[in-house]
Amino acid sequence: MGLDDRKLAVLRAIVEDYVATQEPVGSKALVERHQLGVSPATVRNDMAVLEEEGYIRQPHTSAGRVPTDRGYRLFVDRLSRVKPLSPAERRAIERFLVGAVDLDDVVHRTVRLLAQLTRQVAVVQYPSLARSKVRHLELVPISTTRLMVVMIADTGRVEQRLVELPGPIPADDVTDLRRLVNEKLVGTLLADTPPLVQALVDESSPQLRPAMATLSSVLLETLVERHEERIALAGTANLTRGGLLDFQGSLRPILEALEEEVVLLKLIGEAEPSTTRVLIGDENEIDNLRAASVVSTGYGPGSTIVGGLGVLGPTRMDYPGTIATVRAVARYVGDLLAQN
Amino acid sequence: MGLDDRKLAVLRAIVEDYVATQEPVGSKALVERHQLGVSPATVRNDMAVLEEEGYIRQPHTSAGRVPTDRGYRLFVDRLSRVKPLSPAERRAIERFLVGAVDLDDVVHRTVRLLAQLTRQVAVVQYPSLARSKVRHLELVPISTTRLMVVMIADTGRVEQRLVELPGPIPADDVTDLRRLVNEKLVGTLLADTPPLVQALVDESSPQLRPAMATLSSVLLETLVERHEERIALAGTANLTRGGLLDFQGSLRPILEALEEEVVLLKLIGEAEPSTTRVLIGDENEIDNLRAASVVSTGYGPGSTIVGGLGVLGPTRMDYPGTIATVRAVARYVGDLLAQN
DNA sequence: TCTGGCACTCGACTGTAGCGAGTGCCAGTC
DNA sequence: GACTGGCACTCGCTACAGTCGAGTGCCAGA
Numbered sequence: 001m002g003l004d005d006r007k008l009a010v011l012r013a014i015v016e017d018y019v020a021t022q023e024p025v026g027s028k029a030l031v032e033r034h035q036l037g038v039s040p041a042t043v044r045n046d047m048a049v050l051e052e053e054g055y056i057r058q059p060h061t062s063a064g065r066v067p068t069d070r071g072y073r074l075f076v077d078r079l080s081r082v083k084p085l086s087p088a089e090r091r092a093i094e095r096f097l098v099g100a101v102d103l104d105d106v107v108h109r110t111v112r113l114l115a116q117l118t119r120q121v122a123v124v125q126y127p128s129l130a131r132s133k134v135r136h137l138e139l140v141p142i143s144t145t146r147l148m149v150v151m152i153a154d155t156g157r158v159e160q161r162l163v164e165l166p167g168p169i170p171a172d173d174v175t176d177l178r179r180l181v182n183e184k185l186v187g188t189l190l191a192d193t194p195p196l197v198q199a200l201v202d203e204s205s206p207q208l209r210p211a212m213a214t215l216s217s218v219l220l221e222t223l224v225e226r227h228e229e230r231i232a233l234a235g236t237a238n239l240t241r242g243g244l245l246d247f248q249g250s251l252r253p254i255l256e257a258l259e260e261e262v263v264l265l266k267l268i269g270e271a272e273p274s275t276t277r278v279l280i281g282d283e284n285e286i287d288n289l290r291a292a293s294v295v296s297t298g299y300g301p302g303s304t305i306v307g308g309l310g311v312l313g314p315t316r317m318d319y320p321g322t323i324a325t326v327r328a329v330a331r332y333v334g335d336l337l338a339q340n
Numbered sequence: 341m342g343l344d345d346r347k348l349a350v351l352r353a354i355v356e357d358y359v360a361t362q363e364p365v366g367s368k369a370l371v372e373r374h375q376l377g378v379s380p381a382t383v384r385n386d387m388a389v390l391e392e393e394g395y396i397r398q399p400h401t402s403a404g405r406v407p408t409d410r411g412y413r414l415f416v417d418r419l420s421r422v423k424p425l426s427p428a429e430r431r432a433i434e435r436f437l438v439g440a441v442d443l444d445d446v447v448h449r450t451v452r453l454l455a456q457l458t459r460q461v462a463v464v465q466y467p468s469l470a471r472s473k474v475r476h477l478e479l480v481p482i483s484t485t486r487l488m489v490v491m492i493a494d495t496g497r498v499e500q501r502l503v504e505l506p507g508p509i510p511a512d513d514v515t516d517l518r519r520l521v522n523e524k525l526v527g528t529l530l531a532d533t534p535p536l537v538q539a540l541v542d543e544s545s546p547q548l549r550p551a552m553a554t555l556s557s558v559l560l561e562t563l564v565e566r567h568e569e570r571i572a573l574a575g576t577a578n579l580t581r582g583g584l585l586d587f588q589g590s591l592r593p594i595l596e597a598l599e600e601e602v603v604l605l606k607l608i609g610e611a612e613p614s615t616t617r618v619l620i621g622d623e624n625e626i627d628n629l630r631a632a633s634v635v636s637t638g639y640g641p642g643s644t645i646v647g648g649l650g651v652l653g654p655t656r657m658d659y660p661g662t663i664a665t666v667r668a669v670a671r672y673v674g675d676l677l678a679q680n
Numbered sequence: 681t682c683t684g685g686c687a688c689t690c691g692a693c694t695g696t697a698g699c700g701a702g703t704g705c706c707a708g709t710c
Numbered sequence: 711g712a713c714t715g716g717c718a719c720t721c722g723c724t725a726c727a728g729t730c731g732a733g734t735g736c737c738a739g740a
Contacts, residue, residue, distance in 0.1 A: 401703075
């Protein structure tokens with residue numbers, strides 16, 4: 001039941017036209033705007049087949065055809081090639097990203113850049129703690145029974161927690177604690193720390209043990225177990241482009257989904273190495289996003305991946321262009337991180 | 341040209357009914373639902389006067405009346421009193437805020453809570469650095485020529501910057517630098533630090549001076565001059581309640597405005613002590629928000645103010661309820677901060 | 681296998697009519 | 711002088727009928 005080349009060409013033409021005009025496309029308009037070399041009637045026959053196979057559909061009788069999610073899928077997989085970025089876009093990326101002063105800055109600039117270039121909603125995950133290595137742990141006494149622990153990761157992330165100690169602790173002990181945790185933990189992946197943290201308690205002197213126990217439980221609990229992920233979002237205003245036609249008239253479910261960090265993480269967090277993932281409409285597992293598509297990829301210094309980024313938009317989106325932009329931005333951000 | 345008591349009562353009734361039903365309210369419905377003690381005809385006469393004075397208007401002839409921005413203003417200033425919160429709401433606030441582990445957590449919980457209680461868009465400013473005191477400055481060597489400086493403020497904020505030193509620096513010097521900056525700066529308001537930072541450079545030994553100069557310029561630049569404000573946002577999905585009637589059919593300008601930190605800061609950042617500020621429609625200086633109202637207030641431990649928070653919604657909002665909620669949440673957050 | 685032709689479908693748009701909520705005004709009453 | 715009942719009028723909303731046209735499916739013929 002293969003589709004011959006012409007039918008594929010017809011599908012491609014339909015997708016391209018529909019994405020451009022946002023209106024159902026008919027057989028006549030199609031032959032006028034593309035060099036298909038056949039008549040409208042022939043195209044109609046092809047369309048009938050494409051419809052039967054579920055690649056396109058008619059919003060109503062006597063209207064043109066519109067691609068289905070399945071149609072977009074075929075288009076993305078086999079009918080399109082990634083557009084190279086224009087020099088102007090490359091320049092925009094570079095201009096946008098130079099001069100970032102810290103990780104927050106990098107992430108914010110990136111997410112805005114993505115939203116602006118793709119004219120869609122952009123999502124950027126901060127470098128995941130699980131994939132970060134400990135660079136330094138600082139203990140700052142706030143009072144005799146309170147400690148602020150600040151963890152600095154090699155990815156630039158800095159996390160802090162207040163630790164309520166079981167009893168007062170002299171300054172020298174704090175120094176000892178600091179030395180011990182740093183000796184043991186610096187340089188290790190956060191995902192690998194739990195046994196080491198446990199060992200720290202076991203190995204510490206009786207004098208230090210109570211404080212160390214509290215400290216380690218806080219470390220484990222807040223930094224590893226509920227692995228604190230962070231996310232930045234931009235471009236929600238882009239959802240309103242294209243009138244209310246996209247997203248079947250209601251932004252509600254989309255906006256709701258975008259407020260849930262868990263959902264966002266699921267969308268862009270499961271990054272496989274160097275692949276760009278495209279989720280189209282129904283393929284999406286989140287019900288609220290059944291009317292949307294997501295293009296996402298991982299990023300990180302060199303070839304390692306420390307986090308994900310991507311964009312969300314209507315299924316009717318410029319896939320080749322979006323994919324190209326997402327990839328390019330991910331690569332630039334990776335390079336930027338590598339410089340640290 | 342004073343309005344007598346009955347006319348004010350009519351205005352109050354119109355506002356209340358319109359907020360509740362979202363539909364223009366007519367004279368007949370008004371006398372039915374409120375005990376005004378007069379006939380519809382009389383109410384109509386009063387309405388004519390109110391309209392002449394600009395407090396209400398007719399969307400079109402033969403429709404009921406709708407309050408104008410000016411009408412809401414009068415209502416807020418003279419016709420309403422702040423509703424006490426229900427016990428359920430108080431409990432919700434407490435339940436929501438206990439168990440926050442750090443400042444980020446507090447702010448996120450607060451903004452979600454506000455959005456949920458008011459069913460509107462909530463905005464919370466992190467404690468302003470300018471109003472924070474330095475609690476500790478930590479210098480962490482990243483390499484021989486790079487230092488990460490971490491500033492911990494008494495409000496719980498933690499900021500970090502990478503400092504590129506002019507040349508390699510031995511570990512002992514880092515220790516000296518750390519001691520010097522902490523001796524000088526701990527306990528001072530960030531707004532007051534610039535002269536002190538300058539003095540640090542002047543007073544430091546020739547050996548330390550280059551490093552100290554770089555360090556101090558980074559401190560000044562990033563922490564004080566472009567005083568790094570942060571903002572959290574939640575509840576944008578609430579903008580879609582009430583169909584597209586609010587905001588004259590387009591969420592676009594609102595969503596755009598909400599993406600600009602500067603705009604948000606302007607909205608809620610200018611907190612005067614313990615007052616609740618209400619901006620109604622046109623009173624708003626930001627063009628994109630002319631169709632919206634903002635209720636905001638300052639918060640902080642005790643009676644000091646360290647930041648602002650508030651909500652944004654349609655001009656047709658439940659002002660008494662919203663004002664009460666915003667105040668209550670601000671007070672709870674203040675108490676929470678005071679505990680640290 | 682493709683093409684031109686033709687009948688058919690059905691949404692979009694237009695114009696008309698009736699309904700009803702709501703108004704403004706006026707004469708009458710307390 | 712303030713309030714009220716009554717009445718004519720306005721005008722948005724809905725329903726309905728009619729027309730138009732884009733687009734289709736199908737079929738006979740090249």
